Amino acid sequence: MSCVGILHPVKFQREYEKFWDAPLKAPPLWIALLFAVLSLTTTLRNVAGGSAGPKSARPTAKTLQQRTVECLILGRFPNANAYALEAMILHLQSCYLTLNRLGSDHWFEMGTLIRLAFRMGYHHDPDGLPGISVFDGEMRRRVWHNIFQVDALMSFQMGFPSMIPTEFCDTKVPRNLQFSDLEINMTLLPPGRPLFENTPIRYPIAKSGVMAVFKRIVAHSQSLSLPTYDNTIMLDNEMREAYNNLPEILRGRDVGRSFMDPSNIIFERCTIEMLYLKGLIVLHRRYISYEVDGRRFEHSRRTCAEAALDILARQADLHQACQPGGRLYDDRWMVSSLTMHDFLLAAMVICLDLSVRLRRPSSVLVPGRDDDALTGREYHALQRSQTIWASSSQMSPEARLASLALGLMVQKVADKDARHIPLSKSPEEDLAAAASTQELPYAGPMSQMIDGTEGLDWGLLDQYFQNQPTDASQLDPFSIDPGWFDLPL
Numbered sequence: 001m002s003c004v005g006i007l008h009p010v011k012f013q014r015e016y017e018k019f020w021d022a023p024l025k026a027p028p029l030w031i032a033l034l035f036a037v038l039s040l041t042t043t044l045r046n047v048a049g050g051s052a053g054p055k056s057a058r059p060t061a062k063t064l065q066q067r068t069v070e071c072l073i074l075g076r077f078p079n080a081n082a083y084a085l086e087a088m089i090l091h092l093q094s095c096y097l098t099l100n101r102l103g104s105d106h107w108f109e110m111g112t113l114i115r116l117a118f119r120m121g122y123h124h125d126p127d128g129l130p131g132i133s134v135f136d137g138e139m140r141r142r143v144w145h146n147i148f149q150v151d152a153l154m155s156f157q158m159g160f161p162s163m164i165p166t167e168f169c170d171t172k173v174p175r176n177l178q179f180s181d182l183e184i185n186m187t188l189l190p191p192g193r194p195l196f197e198n199t200p201i202r203y204p205i206a207k208s209g210v211m212a213v214f215k216r217i218v219a220h221s222q223s224l225s226l227p228t229y230d231n232t233i234m235l236d237n238e239m240r241e242a243y244n245n246l247p248e249i250l251r252g253r254d255v256g257r258s259f260m261d262p263s264n265i266i267f268e269r270c271t272i273e274m275l276y277l278k279g280l281i282v283l284h285r286r287y288i289s290y291e292v293d294g295r296r297f298e299h300s301r302r303t304c305a306e307a308a309l310d311i312l313a314r315q316a317d318l319h320q321a322c323q324p325g326g327r328l329y330d331d332r333w334m335v336s337s338l339t340m341h342d343f344l345l346a347a348m349v350i351c352l353d354l355s356v357r358l359r360r361p362s363s364v365l366v367p368g369r370d371d372d373a374l375t376g377r378e379y380h381a382l383q384r385s386q387t388i389w390a391s392s393s394q395m396s397p398e399a400r401l402a403s404l405a406l407g408l409m410v411q412k413v414a415d416k417d418a419r420h421i422p423l424s425k426s427p428e429e430d431l432a433a434a435a436s437t438q439e440l441p442y443a444g445p446m447s448q449m450i451d452g453t454e455g456l457d458w459g460l461l462d463q464y465f466q467n468q469p470t471d472a473s474q475l476d477p478f479s480i481d482p483g484w485f486d487l488p489l
Helices: 002-006 009-021 028-047 061-074 084-099 104-119 134-158 202-222 229-244 263-287 298-321 329-336 340-359 370-391 397-414 427-437 443-449 458-466
Strands: none
Touching: 002 134, 009 028, 028 061, 028 084, 061 084, 084 104, 084 134, 104 134, 134 202, 202 229, 202 263, 229 263, 229 298, 263 298, 263 329, 263 340, 298 329, 298 340, 298 370, 340 370, 340 397, 370 397
């Protein structure tokens, strides 16, 4: 987990011992940090299936999360100089893992966190700020880059622009250092270790290059003015370069080739790969339905399709590894925290690509060769993905909605192409599917998206996939769980 590196264990241990020496003198914001650590630990134990003893022996994660918020308010976090940002980051991580999804409340709370970070000057590198020690400066870099990366992903998945204007920030990427390399009274920061050497902070450092390009890609795609295709190709090259600069151990590979790697390394490798592939999709997806009668944007269409196929291949690879006896079975909770948004986005892109190519004149295609092979790969990937979602639909409302959404998309494309029948169903299954589709919010508009018009609203689609409601009450955007942002100070 990328948030692990923001707390130095030696410093925290000293503060913890000092707390027990005089509990009543402890700052409320430090107690908020303690509750945040406890809530995250409890949440991780719960999602990992660990035993915490009798139910009455320990407070629940929800109780600890509420205590965190209360202590933040008691400590008047808007005026904080220490502890508040770390407590808020860990609190958000705990809440996300508890729900296994992002919500509007998380996005609002992230905005509060970012404004506090700006007020405290975290967006400027500490080398240029007075009164900050070498140790505190490096820890500030770790905190800021955690905030920067979470904002980039959260804002994209909510369908909104980033809340951090990069042009006003100059905080350097933290160095790849072990906790033992950092001493509280140090006067000189040691050089960073090479990225092939694992540390608690290596993952966010390695991801930072890909994340920086991803953020520019999202801004490029959300621009109110149509971006030039030259800029699109430039960002494509930058993203590929950023990913290729990663150490080999953090580049994508099948789980079957990772037998000796720790599970957290496998997970980190997958998340960076997914970010890279998602970046290529977001960059090129607008061109899938542009000038379908010509080949000017064929590079973008093919890049989008190949990236989407790679994402669905990774979904199948991880699903197999998480089955009983699989390499990741005991750590499958890590994989479950991968958002279904990415898998559904990939499926949507493939369906749209199929729909567009089926409408293209035969003179543009290459019959019997490349296009036919790609069509077969796309149908196979969609079938496999729907099977994966369907296998979990009885236990997970989110998986059920994903299965329904994918089934609707596949059927929409299949109706256009009599040569391919993606799923064989009995009459009873057809009736059940028709009834189930009524449970899918916005089924009509989503079905129309597959028709592939140039005016497709990808931002709306991102919001739709990320915020799949499981009941009607969740369709109300103002039905938000209480958090620190709406409590009186």
